[in-house]
Amino acid sequence: MAEKKSLGKEFTKGLVAENPVLRLVLGTCPTLAVSTSVSSAIGMGLAATIVLICSNIVISALRKVIPSKVRIPAYIVVIASFVTIIQLIVKAFVPALDSALGVYLPLIVVNCIILGRAEAFASKNAVLASAVDGLGMGVGFTAALFLMATVREVLGAGTFMVGINDLLSVFSDTTFNGFTIPFLSENPMIIFVLAPGGFFVFGIMIALSNMLAEKKGKKRAELRGCEACPMASTCSMNGSCEEKDKEVSE
């Protein structure tokens, strides 16, 4: 990242323009698996956001110490420690969420959004900017999960936010536990909570977000650099591939 962006821009780019799920198509596995209910989607989003912010801060702070040859194992160790912390906290305070997320909670360790941001952003930017970037990406991830889960839960089960009480009761003693939608809950379209429905909703949402981003004047191929590259987390070329691409096309 040669040019300096304002912190506000670092935050907002994660929401729509470079939304990790819908624009960069990262983190697909947890997205499809967890978005069957809104409450577990929110839980997953929050957990991933916290890990993302913390790991971005630590990796950014250590960026001059970590030797580049072993940086991926180093990132993984940092991320894994935060995931373990989050997992223990969730197990202790929201056991219902822990059983709802199942294996996908520990799997945040290898979530490519987090690894991707560590490699593409935190390892090259200052601490504050990395924290804001992590927050933006995390909110973008949570928002995408929330939207997908809303469609899937409302159409597939006829309910909205059922089970949210497990999450809310940690902070306050409300009894709010979601809505049951009268007609849909009697005739749910089961396919939406199954895998094919997940792919349908995912595809349509990617199409819509592409349309939104294109309407803002950005062409589809406008995303450049390592953030736009799904291989960024495992790539060691640090952007030099772009010049090669140019040579080939010219």
Added chain:
Amino acid sequence: MKKLTVSASPHAHSSETTTGIMLDVIISLLPAAIVSVFYFGLHAFAVLATSIVSCVLFEYISRKIMKRSNTVGDLSAVVTGIILAFNLPSTLPLWMVVIGSFIAIVIVKQMFGGIGQNFVNPAITARIILMSSFPLAMSTWTQPLVTRTGEAVTTASPLASLAGITKEADMVLALENANLPSLKDMFLGLRPGSMGEVCAAALLIGFVYLLIRRVISPIIPLTFIGTVAVFMLIAGKGNLEFVVYQLLSGGLLLGAIFMATDYTTSPINKKGKIIFGIGCGLITSVIRVFGLLPEGVSFSIILMNILVPHIENLTTPKPFGSVKEKKSKEGTAA
């Protein structure tokens, strides 16, 4: 002196139009439509009408929204509507029919570019999505002619009973004990099932009409049904009654005649058509005999639809007089 003007080729035109072909398909579907309304009563008519009207409406609206030329006039949406209704039980709530039309026309057909561009059959995809969304409503069958008096009697479809029989050791005995409709009833359609699939006689009339009008080639239906027959002959250890039962039950005839032959989603040349038909037949039989579901016609057609581009690649005919290309290999080596 008059100028001699020659238009660009082709110079020989056929009078065939999309609308004409679709009209022929509609005519061939009419016998089965009439029979299903006669058998299943007013609600069947309501399902049929809802399906057609909503398909045409969705086609019109989506073309309008996408700012494309309107193709309602080519009647393809009407055909999709009729075939979709044929795939549904007559007791299905009408709003589910509308969802089915939406999936068929908007998602499968128009989102991929409209007529001629869809890569799977719209009606079948809609049926499969409805089937996995509302499994109970989609497998509630009623006995024909009984529902007309107003009281619906739900029964298992003959195919569901047959699925159990294939797993029994003494099949002849099981066939007699299973309390299945007689073969004559199966042929006339006096058995529970989806609206359009029950009456084999009406479907065959439509088949003959399509063949006479040369709208479809007989290759796909014949290889499809033939493969199922051979497979069932082996699975049924040579029991002919079992084979005929398998051919008349479920949506095999409807699928083989009207859905597997869809121009857009079936191979162009003869060899491809044969591969396509055999593939459909094999998948159908395997699902029927070994699978959890009693019926596999819709899945077999959708799976083969997806394979069509590859079948076309394999069966592209060689141009007359062409020699195997050796230059390209040398070129890459050098």
